[in-house]
Amino acid sequence: MKKKVGIVGYGGMGQWHATHIRGGKYLNTLEFRESDVAEMAGVYDIDPEKRKKAEADGFKAYDSLEALLAVPDIDIIVVATPNDFHEPIAIAALNAGKNVISEKPVTISCESLERMIDAANRNGKIFSVHQNRRFDNYFVGMKKVCDEGAIGDIISLESRVHGDHGIPGDWRKTVEHGGGMVYDWGVHMLDQQLWMLGYDVDRVYAHLDYLIGHPVDDGCFIDIFLKSGKFLHVEICTYNFIPMPLMYMRGRTGTAIINGWGQDIKVTRCLEWDDQDDILPVKVAAGLSKTMAPRAGRTMEQLTIPLPKTDEHDYYRNFCDAIDGKATQLVTHDQMRVVMKVIMAAFESARTNTVVQF
Amino acid sequence: MKKKVGIVGYGGMGQWHATHIRGGKYLNTLEFRESDVAEMAGVYDIDPEKRKKAEADGFKAYDSLEALLAVPDIDIIVVATPNDFHEPIAIAALNAGKNVISEKPVTISCESLERMIDAANRNGKIFSVHQNRRFDNYFVGMKKVCDEGAIGDIISLESRVHGDHGIPGDWRKTVEHGGGMVYDWGVHMLDQQLWMLGYDVDRVYAHLDYLIGHPVDDGCFIDIFLKSGKFLHVEICTYNFIPMPLMYMRGRTGTAIINGWGQDIKVTRCLEWDDQDDILPVKVAAGLSKTMAPRAGRTMEQLTIPLPKTDEHDYYRNFCDAIDGKATQLVTHDQMRVVMKVIMAAFESARTNTVVQF
Numbered sequence: 018m019k020k021k022v023g024i025v026g027y028g029g030m031g032q033w034h035a036t037h038i039r040g041g042k043y044l045n046t047l048e049f050r051e052s053d054v055a056e057m058a059g060v061y062d063i064d065p066e067k068r069k070k071a072e073a074d075g076f077k078a079y080d081s082l083e084a085l086l087a088v089p090d091i092d093i094i095v096v097a098t099p100n101d102f103h104e105p106i107a108i109a110a111l112n113a114g115k116n117v118i119s120e121k122p123v124t125i126s127c128e129s130l131e132r133m134i135d136a137a138n139r140n141g142k143i144f145s146v147h148q149n150r151r152f153d154n155y156f157v158g159m160k161k162v163c164d165e166g167a168i169g170d171i172i173s174l175e176s177r178v179h180g181d182h183g184i185p186g187d188w189r190k191t192v193e194h195g196g197g198m199v200y201d202w203g204v205h206m207l208d209q210q211l212w213m214l215g216y217d218v219d220r221v222y223a224h225l226d227y228l229i230g231h232p233v234d235d236g237c238f239i240d241i242f243l244k245s246g247k248f249l250h251v252e253i254c255t256y257n258f259i260p261m262p263l264m265y266m267r268g269r270t271g272t273a274i275i276n277g278w279g280q281d282i283k284v285t286r287c288l289e290w291d292d293q294d295d296i297l298p299v300k301v302a303a304g305l306s307k308t309m310a311p312r313a314g315r316t317m318e319q320l321t322i323p324l325p326k327t328d329e330h331d332y333y334r335n336f337c338d339a340i341d342g343k344a345t346q347l348v349t350h351d352q353m354r355v356v357m358k359v360i361m362a363a364f365e366s367a368r369t370n371t372v373v374q375f
Numbered sequence: 376m377k378k379k380v381g382i383v384g385y386g387g388m389g390q391w392h393a394t395h396i397r398g399g400k401y402l403n404t405l406e407f408r409e410s411d412v413a414e415m416a417g418v419y420d421i422d423p424e425k426r427k428k429a430e431a432d433g434f435k436a437y438d439s440l441e442a443l444l445a446v447p448d449i450d451i452i453v454v455a456t457p458n459d460f461h462e463p464i465a466i467a468a469l470n471a472g473k474n475v476i477s478e479k480p481v482t483i484s485c486e487s488l489e490r491m492i493d494a495a496n497r498n499g500k501i502f503s504v505h506q507n508r509r510f511d512n513y514f515v516g517m518k519k520v521c522d523e524g525a526i527g528d529i530i531s532l533e534s535r536v537h538g539d540h541g542i543p544g545d546w547r548k549t550v551e552h553g554g555g556m557v558y559d560w561g562v563h564m565l566d567q568q569l570w571m572l573g574y575d576v577d578r579v580y581a582h583l584d585y586l587i588g589h590p591v592d593d594g595c596f597i598d599i600f601l602k603s604g605k606f607l608h609v610e611i612c613t614y615n616f617i618p619m620p621l622m623y624m625r626g627r628t629g630t631a632i633i634n635g636w637g638q639d640i641k642v643t644r645c646l647e648w649d650d651q652d653d654i655l656p657v658k659v660a661a662g663l664s665k666t667m668a669p670r671a672g673r674t675m676e677q678l679t680i681p682l683p684k685t686d687e688h689d690y691y692r693n694f695c696d697a698i699d700g701k702a703t704q705l706v707t708h709d710q711m712r713v714v715m716k717v718i719m720a721a722f723e724s725a726r727t728n729t730v731v732q733f
Contacts, residue, residue: 029663029665033663153659181670185665224600226530228530242582258644261632267612267615272616273617274619292540301511301636306560311539312539312540370600370730372729374728
């Protein structure tokens, strides 16, 4: 039987969840199949206009959070409000005996996250964060390259998301609601990278951009060194009129790159480290370089790997299985803790211009 | 009348200078025109085999440094030895009344550089470092984009040089001779970036790679924040089987990129910041993004700027003019000081995992 879902917050992401579950067209852009594991039970939004919109869209709208939480057959509450409201709503829902999917970032401090986890444990309910970008096809493809050892042990992974018109809309420009690019995109990219390469964070160095004049960061880079020696770089900018490649991963026996969304993965593998007895320098502009001279072709292999098909319903499938005790939740509490701690370390690093030891 | 040049060290760069001055073919790769401002007077190398090679190449080889420095009509001594020998040879040459061009890095500590500058001042001679990559066509092209304001005030500049077969050859793999990528390529890229965007360094953060097992760094990145707020990133790797773009520059009204050596400069200019009343989100893999949605085309302009022609003899021309009092030396002592101090800060940052305030 499908799990019944109540959604709190009927803005962009609340509408996304509702359409994703029922199936249909979202913002004239995405076409969703109906979920095979979840169905819509209702919506609550603090704004009467949004409740009206929910009704117009064919969903039952409740007049209060309490009313929504009091519906006995709702299994899952999705929290899709501004980030600073995730904690009180999630805890209220957990205390009402509901399982909770919080939109990302799960909340805006480590202490707040601990209170949410406590509430989940106390009530014996499943509580997780909607890290749906673990199913992004480009990320899944890169993770496969990594997991299958196609380029050997990973040395470094760089993820870049570059936009060119600042932060659009609403509360995402405000500090009190947890706006800014670290919370918006950074949390996805950190979650992806740490999930792929390990949670053994040693230290964090970050810089935040304030180019447009909002009180929140409109761009950032976050450098993470893992205890394993692996290096992670997450970069989000909203002031780049030409984007740099989306993902770049170096391994001991090769390099993989994705130049942009929807593009194939390019892999170059090194078949043999020693390739020339006597490397001839190449002319590079005003000078010569032996170091940057090209390899002999015979020691290299170039592959093009198409992006895998991914299923956008897998997140809910796992969550519902976790409720039924048939699976471990995909995004665990410990993983959420590390991502939140890295975000706090990034803010501290950028504020103090220091490297933050974990 | 052409200045007479004596070269100390007849390895790769010593041979480069000699061929560059006389004209002719270098390592079957480069064809040099004869210099219009300098001519070869002789060579000294500590290795008798290299002296024999110099003679075979048609240059007079001297049996000792003293003998070379004693030739009265030599105007310029070029120091093209391993990096740890630059200081004693340069000081001996300056004390012998010669002007000195040191290969880069000029030396391997700030104190050493001060002793060299003292010797130059004491003897009233011109002393500079061979930062010939200020004439690299890709760099000259990017500097022109910057200087002409084509993309407005510069926000950040990133330079990457990515090779794929480690450090080739000789002493460049040893600590005592000042090997490693920071000294080899880093010094060029730092010199270029600081010359373009200013020497007002506020702080330095760096990481060194030791992937291949040499005692020296086989790759690095160096992040510099200027007091002006500009951000500089220098990255050299010798373990990247796919290179990332060579130069990437963000300005207030546009972005410029060079994808690789010999490739044109691509510029995208933003004609108008506000471009859409209501930005429609784009599908990016498993999710949607308003932030990363494309701009309306009408607010953008794309340009392709061919690389400029540069003249490889301009470095020597300036140096000879400086000797004659007709020009200021292109690479000044103060500029050399800042580059050397940044390099020391980068080593310290990487060793201590801290941000080094300047």
